[in-house]
Amino acid sequence: MTDDALERVLESLDLEVLDRDLLLGDPGPGEGRLFGGLVAAQSVVAAGRTVEAGDLHSLHAYFLRPGRYGSPIRFVVDRIRDGRTFTTRRVVAHQDGEAIFNLSASFARPDAGVAHQAEAAPEAPGPEGMIEWAELRARWWGHAIPKAAINEAIEVRVSEEVAPPSAPGMPPQRFVWLRPRGTPPDDPLLHSALLVFASDRTLTNATFLAAGITPSPAYQFASLDHAVWLHAAPRFDDWVLYLSRSPVAHAGRGLNHGAMFDKDGRRIASVTQEVLVRKIDPDIDADIDADIDTDKGSR
Numbered sequence: 001m002t003d004d005a006l007e008r009v010l011e012s013l014d015l016e017v018l019d020r021d022l023l024l025g026d027p028g029p030g031e032g033r034l035f036g037g038l039v040a041a042q043s044v045v046a047a048g049r050t051v052e053a054g055d056l057h058s059l060h061a062y063f064l065r066p067g068r069y070g071s072p073i074r075f076v077v078d079r080i081r082d083g084r085t086f087t088t089r090r091v092v093a094h095q096d097g098e099a100i101f102n103l104s105a106s107f108a109r110p111d112a113g114v115a116h117q118a119e120a121a122p123e124a125p126g127p128e129g130m131i132e133w134a135e136l137r138a139r140w141w142g143h144a145i146p147k148a149a150i151n152e153a154i155e156v157r158v159s160e161e162v163a164p165p166s167a168p169g170m171p172p173q174r175f176v177w178l179r180p181r182g183t184p185p186d187d188p189l190l191h192s193a194l195l196v197f198a199s200d201r202t203l204t205n206a207t208f209l210a211a212g213i214t215p216s217p218a219y220q221f222a223s224l225d226h227a228v229w230l231h232a233a234p235r236f237d238d239w240v241l242y243l244s245r246s247p248v249a250h251a252g253r254g255l256n257h258g259a260m261f262d263k264d265g266r267r268i269a270s271v272t273q274e275v276l277v278r279k280i281d282p283d284i285d286a287d288i289d290a291d292i293d294t295d296k297g298s299r
Contacts, residue, residue, distance in 0.1 A: 005152040006182040012038060013045050013193055021050060021077040027069050034067030036101075036223050037200030039093050041193040043103040046075035047089035048189040054087050054107035055233045056192040061103040062225045067095050085109050121265035127177035127239055130157035133202060137215075154198045155181050171210045173245040176202045183237050191236045198236070199228055199258065199271045203244050207254025207275050210246040221277045224253065229270045239263055244271075252278045 008028055015023040025042045027034055040061055048056060067073065073095045080088040086108050093101040133156035157177040178198045184190055204223060208215050215221070241261045246254050258271035 003182045006180050006184070009038070009041075009153040009194070009197065010184070010190070013042060013190060015042065015045055015049065015075065017049070018074075021079065023049065023075045023077070025073045025075060027067065027071070027073060030069035034069055034100075035200070036063050036067075036226070037197040039067055039073065039101045040103065040200060040226060041197035042073065043075060043091040043093055043101060044105060044193040044196050045189060046077055046093075047091050047103065047105045048107065048192070050077050050079060050089060051087050051107045052082075054085075054109045055188055056196075056230055057106055057108045058227070058229045059103055059105040059196065060225070060227045061101065063100075063223050064102060065098055065100045066222075067093075067100045071095055073100070080104075085111060117267050119267075121241060121261040121267070122175070122243060124175040124241055124243075125159060127157040127179075130159050130177065132156065133158050133176070153181055154194075154201060155179050156201055158202065171206075171245045171247055173243055174202070174206065174209055176242040176244070177239050178242055179239045180236060188233050191234050192230060195230070195234050195236045195240075195260070195269060196228055198240070198242075199260070199269065200226065200273075202242065203256050203258050203271060203273050204275045206244040206246040206256040206258075207249055207277050210254070211249065211277075213277075218280060219277060220280050221275055224274045224276055227272045230268065231270070232266070232268055234268050235262075240268070249277070252276055 012026055012028050015025045018024050023046045025046075027038060040059075043061070044056060044059065073093050076092050076094065078090040080090055086106055089105050089107070091103040091105065092099050093103075136158055155178070159175055178201065180194060184194055200223065204221055205215060207221075213219065242258060243261070244256060244258045246256045248255050254275050254277055256273045256275060258273070259267060260269040260271070262268050
């Protein structure tokens with residue numbers, strides 16, 4: 001049985017088919033900028049509904065413009081390739097007449113082949129006793145952060161302690177536990193979409209952590225692109241450990257890497273994201289670029 005927040009996300013992922021390769025989605029109500037993970041998840045569903053066989057195994061995406069709640073999104077799908085093993089789709093999400101998100105996704109049929117996991121899941125404390133992500137963000141920002149109800153669909157538990165680097169010269173890392181607040185339907189595409197949805201939670205802050213900066217209203221930050229590799233058809237109905245670190249930043253652009261492990265220690269996904277971070281100049285804040293999601297910190 002799902003709770004109201006997860007049900008709201010699942011409703012948003014239930015896209016209306018307008019034509020063969022044209023679908024319509026409702027982001028639902030909310031405050032501030034549209035959560036990028038939602039439009040990414042909707043785009044995954046839009047692509048997947050045009051695929052006859054195979055599971056999502058990778059995606060590469062760009063956040064083009066900030067979206068908003070309360071306005072429908074059109075998803076235009078291009079059938080790039082239908083192969084014997086791999087199927088490729090491109091999806092462009094449009095809102096209010098403008099493209100806001102661009103996705104390339106690849107789906108693969110099950111196949112036998114090489115399999116290994118070079119690194120074991122890291123030793124990490126369990127989610128019990130960790131604080132809610134919303135509570136930690138409120139401390140950083142000095143007040144409760146306005147957010148859409150859909151953001152509560154994923155329970156996020158975070159340790160206030162930062163994990164030490166895994167090796168000399170490596171950046172510090174953060175462990176976060178994620179799980180849906182309810183049980184998703186038994187649909188592999190929805191489980192993949194929900195995992196993509198969750199992969200956009202907390203990852204941005206790896207750049208702040210590596211730079212020794214605490215997120216606050218003094219900083220503006222936004223995801224520029226997002227890539228996910230699913231190493232197995234996921235089951236996202238229990239806790240997932242999300243490890244994140246930022247190995248490099250330049251010109252205000254930080255690169256973030258994430259790794260997701262199930263409770264059995266199996267690595268189920270890898271994530272990479274580039275994020276723009278810059279300090280707000282109060283003398284020119286009225287001229288902030290319209291294409292930057294100034295509410296990104298509200299995640």
